[in-house]
Amino acid sequence: MNYRLLIQYEGTDFHGWQIQANNQRTVQGELTRVLSMLEGAAVTVHGSGRTDAGAHAEAQVANVHLERPFTPDKLLIAINGNLPRDIRIMNVETAAPDFHARFSAKGKTYRYRVLNASVMSPFWRRYALHEPRPLDLAKMQCAARLFFGVHDWTAFSAARSDAENRVREVTRLDIEKFTETRMNAELIEFTISAEGFLRYMARSIVGTLLEVGRGEKTSETVWQAIVTGERRLAKETAAAHGLTLLKVHYD
């Protein structure tokens, strides 16, 4: 049976999603360990995609084929009972045999959180970037509109990205401001949806928009980066711990 898992994790103490050759602690590694133990044989856990070391997930999706006939409810309890507390399975359901968390995905949404306050809250230090300098929200929102649509995202991806085709469609880029009640400070949330993300793309887009917000970069430069693909025009990558995988989209 093919099982579809909905997963939350706090990425702080993980070297990202993907199993590493050097045996570092990863989310896929923990899930593989537990699911192989429950199956009594080695299994492969397919995630919708990697997340960076330190980045979080509110709704990562994975699938795994198991021979043993678990009901979804029993499987959820069995997995959570054997996982560390910084990963939780939120939901398990059976899926069509050909469902594949990565290849069936139609897109993803990421959220990036920035606490714009002079002092960083101890309660947000793992989940949001601290930016003590003033940020011009209107300027960032204006520049954000440039990112919509189908573009080659070379300027906003890792130089060592292995993707050959760097054309993706960005379908949403909202920037909203909230008052964080514990701090009485401004929490700024960037929400980005695309049919797919290149490595570091979400963090690079946010880092570039933060430069715009601080008045260090103009919308014109951002547009030049998008159309020319020159990495030096985009440049800044926002720290991983502010990033959360919010949703994976399927048909």
Add this chain to the structure above:
Amino acid sequence: MNYRLLIQYEGTDFHGWQIQANNQRTVQGELTRVLSMLEGAAVTVHGSGRTDAGAHAEAQVANVHLERPFTPDKLLIAINGNLPRDIRIMNVETAAPDFHARFSAKGKTYRYRVLNASVMSPFWRRYALHEPRPLDLAKMQCAARLFFGVHDWTAFSAARSDAENRVREVTRLDIEKFTETRMNAELIEFTISAEGFLRYMARSIVGTLLEVGRGEKTSETVWQAIVTGERRLAKETAAAHGLTLLKVHYD
């Protein structure tokens, strides 16, 4: 000069507020270390009161007398620059010479958070109690009204509490339900104000109300506990990590 400090801390990795004889990591210990270093002499940091090991503070208040003439802004930066990231000074101001964080306090407000969901979120595990069983909010809110007013809180305090007089006035006890957006689950917040709290009083009141919410205790038993002071009628103390010191009240 007498300085008044407003302090946030995540209590997870502290053995509470108060300096311990056995040299365990405490909030008061960290602040004393940093302020003594800045002063160049041993200083005493007076907090508004203890918080339990694992409990948090969004607005603890402390005062300290320093000979060296810091401006409040400079002092804030100097302290934060030398503190670990799980404690932050949110504000510094100069206070009247006779201001004392503990003796000048007129009351306190605590918040207790409960995540009422079958699976615990990795993002709330340090800050909220996990209660997977159903909770009857209306029953808890009804019982909560019994706690208002001036009572002897013997049944709701530590047996080894050193307070001789256990009479305190509870001025607020709200129970509110929110939808936690990361989990799409119910977050229940207890907000309790009193002119003073005995040791374990806030956690004991919440623990007892949770028993009411689970149908294990009636409002009548709660009332008996309040009027007779019998500890066996109150009994349950909710775990420290759900508790946060929200505010200290001064004139």
